[in-house]
Amino acid sequence: MKRIIYFFFQFLFLILQIYSVYGQLQPIYSKFEPLADLWGVAESEVPKLLATEDNLVTGNNLLTPLLNEKDFGGSYINVKANKIYINILNISKKNDIIENPKMKNYIDLLEFKQVANSLADLNDTFSKLINFADQCKATDFILSHEYKVNNIVLYCYNKCQKNNDFSNYAKNFGVNINYLENEDLFPSSDLKFKYRQNNAKRNSSNKDKRHLEIRLFGGDGIHNEDDEDFKSMLCSAGFWVRNGSQILLASAGHCTINGPYVEPPDDMSVDFLYLPWNSFDPEILIGRMSQYSTTITDRGYILNENDQINAVPAIRNTDNPDFPELPIVGYLPLETIGAYLCKSGSTTHVTCGVLKSYDAIYRMEMNGTLHDYVDVWVADLIARRGDSGGPVFKFVLGEEGVRVVGMIIGGSIQNNTSAFHPTDTILRRDDLSLMDLITVYNELN
Numbered sequence: 001m002k003r004i005i006y007f008f009f010q011f012l013f014l015i016l017q018i019y020s021v022y023g024q025l026q027p028i029y030s031k032f033e034p035l036a037d038l039w040g041v042a043e044s045e046v047p048k049l050l051a052t053e054d055n056l057v058t059g060n061n062l063l064t065p066l067l068n069e070k071d072f073g074g075s076y077i078n079v080k081a082n083k084i085y086i087n088i089l090n091i092s093k094k095n096d097i098i099e100n101p102k103m104k105n106y107i108d109l110l111e112f113k114q115v116a117n118s119l120a121d122l123n124d125t126f127s128k129l130i131n132f133a134d135q136c137k138a139t140d141f142i143l144s145h146e147y148k149v150n151n152i153v154l155y156c157y158n159k160c161q162k163n164n165d166f167s168n169y170a171k172n173f174g175v176n177i178n179y180l181e182n183e184d185l186f187p188s189s190d191l192k193f194k195y196r197q198n199n200a201k202r203n204s205s206n207k208d209k210r211h212l213e214i215r216l217f218g219g220d221g222i223h224n225e226d227d228e229d230f231k232s233m234l235c236s237a238g239f240w241v242r243n244g245s246q247i248l249l250a251s252a253g254h255c256t257i258n259g260p261y262v263e264p265p266d267d268m269s270v271d272f273l274y275l276p277w278n279s280f281d282p283e284i285l286i287g288r289m290s291q292y293s294t295t296i297t298d299r300g301y302i303l304n305e306n307d308q309i310n311a312v313p314a315i316r317n318t319d320n321p322d323f324p325e326l327p328i329v330g331y332l333p334l335e336t337i338g339a340y341l342c343k344s345g346s347t348t349h350v351t352c353g354v355l356k357s358y359d360a361i362y363r364m365e366m367n368g369t370l371h372d373y374v375d376v377w378v379a380d381l382i383a384r385r386g387d388s389g390g391p392v393f394k395f396v397l398g399e400e401g402v403r404v405v406g407m408i409i410g411g412s413i414q415n416n417t418s419a420f421h422p423t424d425t426i427l428r429r430d431d432l433s434l435m436d437l438i439t440v441y442n443e444l445n
Contacts, residue, residue: 030043030320030322030323031317031320031322031323031326031395032046032047032395033320034342034350034351034352035049035050035340035342035352035395037352038340038352038353038354039079039080039340040080047397049079049080050395050396050397051397052079052082053077053079053339053340054397055109056077056079056082056083056084056109056336056338057077057335057336057339059084059103059105059106059109060075060076060077060084060336061335061336062102062103062106063075063084063086063097063102063103063106063110066096066097066100066102066103067086067097067119069118069119069120069123070089070090070118070119070120071088071089071090071093071118072086072087072088072089072093072118072119073087073088073089073115073117073118073119073122073147073150074087074119074147074150074337075087075147075337076147076148076336076337076338077336077337077338077339078338079338079339079340081111082109083109083110083111084106084109084110084111085111085112085113085148085338086110086111086112086113087113087115087117087119087147087150088112088113088114088115089114089115089116089117089118091112091114094112097110098110113150115150116150117150117151122145122150122151122152123145125152125173125175126143126145126152126359128173129143129152129154129166129169129170129173129175130143130361132166132169133166133363136163136165136166136169137370138162138163138165138166138363139162139163139363139364139365139370140156140157140158140162140163140363140364140365141154141155141156141157141160141163141166141362141363142154142155142360142361142362142363142376142378142411142412142417142419143155143360143361143363144356144357144359144360144378145357145359145360146176146337146356146357146378147337147357148337148338148356149176151174151175151176152170152173152175152176153175153176153177153178153357154167154170154175154176154177154178155178155180155412155415155417156177156178156179156180157180157364158180158181160177160179178412178414178415180412180414181414212308213308213310214274214284214306214308214309214310215310215312216237216249216274216286216309216310216311216312217237217312217314217315217316217325217344218236218237218238218239218240218314218315218316218328218344218390218391218393218404219236219237219315219316219317219343219344219345219346219349219350219390219391220236220237220274220275220276220277220316220346221234221235221236221237221274221275221276221277221279221282221346221386222234222235222236222237222249222251222255222272222273222274222275222286222302222346222389223235223272223273223274223275223282224255224256224258224259224260224270224271224272224273225260225270225271225273232258233255233257233258234275234346234347234385234386235251235252235255235346235386235388235389236251236344236345236346236347236386236387236388236389236390236408237249237251237389237390238250238251238252238389238390238391238407238426239313239315239328239391239404239407239437239438240311240312240313240437240438241301241426241427241435241436241437241438242435242436242438242442243301243429243435243436246303247303247304247311247438248291248301248302248303248304248435249286249287249301249302249304249311250299250300250301250389250407250426251272251289251299251300251301251302251388251389251407252298252299252300252388252389252407252408252409252410253292253293253294253297253298253299253300254294254298254366254371254388254409254410255270255272255289255300255388255389256268256270256289256292256294256300257294257366262288267290268290269288269289269290270288270289271285271287271288271289272285272286272287272288272289272302273285273286274286274309275346277316277318277346277349284306284308284309285305285306286302286304286305286306286309287302287303287304287305287306287309288302288303288305289301289302289303290303294366294369294371295370295371295372295373296372296373296374297373297374297375297421297425297426298362298371298373298409298410298421299407299421299425299426311438311443312325312443313327313328313438313439313440313443314326314327314328314401314440315328315344315350315391315393315402316344316349316350317344317349317350319349319350320350326344326393326401326402327400327401327402327439327440328393328401328402328403328404328437328438328439328440329396329399329400329401329402329403329439329440329441330403330404330437330439330441331403331404331405331423331424331427331437332394332396332403332404332405332423333405333422333424334355334358334377334394334405334406334422335358336355337355337356337357337358338354338355339354339355339394340352340353340354340355340394341353341354341355341379341381341392341393341394341405341406342381342392342393342394342395342402343381343383343387343390343391343392343393343408343418343420344390344391344393345383345384345386345387345388345389345390345408346386346387346390347383347384347385347386347387348382348383348384348387351381351382351383352381353379353380353381353382353416353418354379354380354381355377355378355379356378356379356380356417357377357378358377358422360376360377360378360419361373361374361376362376362409362410362419364410373409373419373421375421375422375425376409376419376420376421377406377419377420377421377422378417378418378419378420379392379417379418379420380416380417381411381416381417381418382416382418383408383411383416383418384413387408387418388408388409388410389407389408389409390407390408391404391406391407391408392404392405392406392407392408392420393405401439401440404423404437405422405423406420406421406422406423406425406426407420407421407423407426408420409421423437
């Protein structure tokens with residue numbers, strides 16, 4: 001009987017040890033929950049797929065210079081399939097790729113797809129469509145060069161009612177056209193903007209009545225001044241940057257569209273307040289956005305004018321109790337179609353998707369003014385109104401934090417397509433030098 005009791009307790013002790021180890025391991029992987037949802041796998045399988053993507057990206061980077069624009073239509077990766085897909089017109093060129101010494105270690109990963117459109121033809125079509133859009137003053141669309149469908153894709157707001165000439169012209173080239181319903185493209189051109197000046201006196205840079213330290217993360221909500229006389233706008237914080245001695249919060253420039261403008265200094269500055277996730281009560285001043293652009297690039301910078309706002313180099317992820325903060329360790333160039341990316345935003349929080357295009361333009365008419373954005377990248381990624389300005393980022397194997405790859409500027413709700421600027425576009429000054437991204441390695445003490 002004693003032996004039975006002894007073995008029972010030994011077995012119970014072993015079970016408790018296994019449970020303890022498992023319980024410790026689970027939170028390690030839980031930060032990958034949005035990626036696990038994207039790929040349809042257990043969270044513990046995500047690191048293996050991240051390693052797979054790293055290998056595919058390396059192979060694709062070696063492959064790309066080998067693909068001439070006449071015989072090929074670009075390439076893209078699929079992490080779940082562990083494949084690099086090569087769009088090829090002239091199948092006789094297949095051996096040139098397979099036999100190239102640079103691809104020796106990646107032969108089994110290559111998959112050739114016979115396609116109709118060469119990269120040269122698609123680039124030419126893209127240029128012609130942009131020129132025609134300029135001629136006919138077409139607005140409210142995203143035009144994207146997408147390798148996976150081997151075509152130019154037109155996302156056309158309000159079923160192209162404003163753009164019949166443009167969409168008919170695009171049909172001549174066999175372009176894929178997505179006719180979006182009203183309100184499907186954000187920011188919406190149907191917003192009834194009212195401009196007014198903010199005449200409130202700024203006796204102090206600190207409007208915080210609660211006197212609490214606020215740790216402000218990328219993905220947090222930001223909100224312009226609000227009252228019953230005009231329409232407010234919700235956006236998301238992007239990431240903190242350093243421009244000389246100034247500490248600035250990057251976000252989307254179009255968040256200033258509604259005003260109200262600060263007076264003084266009467267320089268079209270707009271005050272922004274902090275708005276926590278799942279809150280509808282913006283009370284705490286961050287500061288004014290006086291440096292911003294609403295054409296060519298959609299970006300702006302909020303000066304931190306509140307001593308109680310703590311500029312935290314991290315991304316909000318508080319839906320995950322194990323990893324509520326994702327530290328920013330740097331930024332990363334993103335060059336591979338099919339690579340994953342994630343974003344954090346005030347409305348839809350953290351979601352992940354894949355890159356569809358790094359060659360797109362985004363044109364909107366807001367309040368009678370044309371806003372034409374270039375250097376736009378497109379992802380199959382869920383975002384909604386209020387997510388504009390939120391950071392786009394990637395997890396990196398071997399690093400405790402994440403790396404920023406861009407910032408959300410808009411998209412299509414109907415098909416979960418998001419548009420964003422890459423990080424260097426947000427950091428670039430007028431003289432082409434770059435501001436400093438604030439990270440956990442260079443944050444202020």
